[in-house]
Amino acid sequence: MPQHSIIIYSLLLLFAMACSTSGRVDTMLLEAESLMMEHPDSALDILDSISPTELGSDRQRADYALLLTQARDKNFRFETITVR
DSSP, X not given: OOHHHHHHHHXXXXXXXXXXXXXXXXXXXXXXXXXXXXXXXXXXXXXXXXXXXXOOSHHXXXXXXXXXXXXXXXXXXXXXXXXX
């Protein structure tokens, strides 16, 4: 990965951490989605850093479950997940 991409992703992640929990989760979900095609391992790392207890809305839970399923599939990790 080019050096400037690492810096950009790091800054986005730091920005996400500075936001409120709901905003932070939304930002992290968007970041994971943007990385999914070219860097599914990075997307999975982001999703793994989100605690299911941080998912405050039905939309966040649905997005999280979908993205986590996609990331695990692309990384050849076949597991059963439960999002409550």
